[in-house]
Amino acid sequence: MTDYRTDEAFAKEMDAADKLAGYRARFYLPKTKEGAPCIYFCGNSLGLQPDSVAPAVQQELADWQALGVEGHFHAKHPWMPYHKFTMEDAALLVGAKPSEVVMMNGLTANLHLMMVSFYRPTEKRHKILIENGPFPSDRYAICSQIRFHGFDPETALIEMKPRAGEHCLRTEDIEKTIAEQGDDIALILIGGVHYYTGQAFDMAGITKAGHAKGCVVGFDLAHAAGNIPLKLHDWGVDFACWCSYKYLNAGPGAVAGCFVHERHAESFDLPRFAGWWGHDQETRFKMGPDFYPMAGAEGWQLSNPPILAFAAVRAALEMFREAGMDALREKSLALTGYLEFLLDEAKIPGLNIMTPRAPAERGCQLSITLQEKGRKVFDALTAAGVICDWREPDCIRVAPVPLYNSFEDVYRFAQIFREAAA
Numbered sequence: 346m347t348d349y350r351t352d353e354a355f356a357k358e359m360d361a362a363d364k365l366a367g368y369r370a371r372f373y374l375p376k377t378k379e380g381a382p383c384i385y386f387c388g389n390s391l392g393l394q395p396d397s398v399a400p401a402v403q404q405e406l407a408d409w410q411a412l413g414v415e416g417h418f419h420a421k422h423p424w425m426p427y428h429k430f431t432m433e434d435a436a437l438l439v440g441a442k443p444s445e446v447v448m449m450n451g452l453t454a455n456l457h458l459m460m461v462s463f464y465r466p467t468e469k470r471h472k473i474l475i476e477n478g479p480f481p482s483d484r485y486a487i488c489s490q491i492r493f494h495g496f497d498p499e500t501a502l503i504e505m506k507p508r509a510g511e512h513c514l515r516t517e518d519i520e521k522t523i524a525e526q527g528d529d530i531a532l533i534l535i536g537g538v539h540y541y542t543g544q545a546f547d548m549a550g551i552t553k554a555g556h557a558k559g560c561v562v563g564f565d566l567a568h569a570a571g572n573i574p575l576k577l578h579d580w581g582v583d584f585a586c587w588c589s590y591k592y593l594n595a596g597p598g599a600v601a602g603c604f605v606h607e608r609h610a611e612s613f614d615l616p617r618f619a620g621w622w623g624h625d626q627e628t629r630f631k632m633g634p635d636f637y638p639m640a641g642a643e644g645w646q647l648s649n650p651p652i653l654a655f656a657a658v659r660a661a662l663e664m665f666r667e668a669g670m671d672a673l674r675e676k677s678l679a680l681t682g683y684l685e686f687l688l689d690e691a692k693i694p695g696l697n698i699m700t701p702r703a704p705a706e707r708g709c710q711l712s713i714t715l716q717e718k719g720r721k722v723f724d725a726l727t728a729a730g731v732i733c734d735w736r737e738p739d740c741i742r743v744a745p746v747p748l749y750n751s752f753e754d755v756y757r758f759a760q761i762f763r764e765a766a767a
């Protein structure tokens with residue numbers, strides 16, 4: 346644990362010693378009206394643009410201009426196998442084998458495709474277990490899948506609840522729910538890091554508990570990918586989906602990711618919604634009438650990939666490989682711990698951090714409430730050039746991300762915050 350101090354020199358010392366500090370200069374930081382760089386703590390919502398993205402997209406535009414359809418084979422990065430260029434980096438990011446991951450579609454679309462294959466309800470076992478207050482899109486997708494199978498979310502959806510007066514779920518309570526109700530649960534589908542509270546769930550433990558009761562276990566990693574280290578393969582997770590525009594910096598609406606555990610690589614008897622890009626690549630262009638899926642996650646692809654959007658994902662993921670998730674996590678722990686320390690030291694009346702205090706149970710985000718002062722403080726932060734995020738009813742989410750945020754950012758944020766709350 347770092348011995349934090351409240352003086353500004355501490356922030357400067359930490360930045361000077363930060364091995365990842367050079368990455369900040371490789372991002373476009375939004376500026377205030379006066380031209381000063383904003384304090385950008387919103388990478389949990391939309392990551393900033395890496396400087397490698399525009400050249401990567403330009404390359405594809407240029408190849409399209411110069412080559413037309415020949416770009417499928419002769420572009421600098423040939424379009425035909427383009428999705429393969431991201432599989433290794435995506436695998437590193439989520440702790441998988443390359444064959445277990447594929448980048449495709451959007452997050453919610455991928456959740457649907459995964460549920461088509463992995464939510465196999467029966468009369469006896471048809472429930473889905475979710476975390477407290479999931480992201481709305483996940484709830485809509487899950488409820489629509491339940492109804493699609495002729496069941497009623499009123500009875501088929503189990504939403505966990507924190508204990509009275511608490512915001513986060515306790516691991517022992519999650520495991521107890523699974524142990525008690527697991528026989529009725531077809532699928533456990535949980536946000537790996539909670540978008541609102543910032544809680545990182547014990548994904549290994551939940552997977553183990555779920556499998557012990559015969560449940561399929563999947564995770565939505567929208568707030569986990571690029572934020573905390575993941576070991577999806579070793580944990581034995583059945584499937585996972587994530588978006589690439591939050592911590593992964595691949596741009597608004599970026600192509601999303603999907604993980605399918607190796608044990609399902611050749612589960613060709615599972616129902617799946619098929620498209621030609623999931624077809625066995627050797628025979629895809631024979632254009633035959635029957636669908637023969639590729640083994641592994643690639644077999645769930647539908648369409649030929651959107652190359653311009655893919656170029657951004659490719660460039661953004663490369664940066665993660667280069668920086669390394671372990672180094673990023675180390676800095677992230679120090680950065681968020683520092684933010685927590687400064688907020689605690691400021692002794693602001695009414696301030697509460699709903700995110701777990703244990704570093705192992707969170708990523709970089711802290712979710713802060715301030716009783717009735719919240720909105721006023723948030724507006725003052727915005728006016729002072731801080732970009733963070735307000736979530737109804739009363740939560741300020743701040744996410745110092747290790748790739749482009751500095752200890753100086755955190756120091757300045759805490760100062761502005763303290764003044765705004767005074």
Ligand SMILES: *Cc1c(COP(=O)(O)O)cnc(C)c1O
Nearest residue numbers: 451452453480482536540567588
């Ligand atoms: C951001 C987020 C989404 C957004 O879904 P899209 O399909 O990418 O629009 C869904 N679920 C969770 C948990 C999220 O954090």
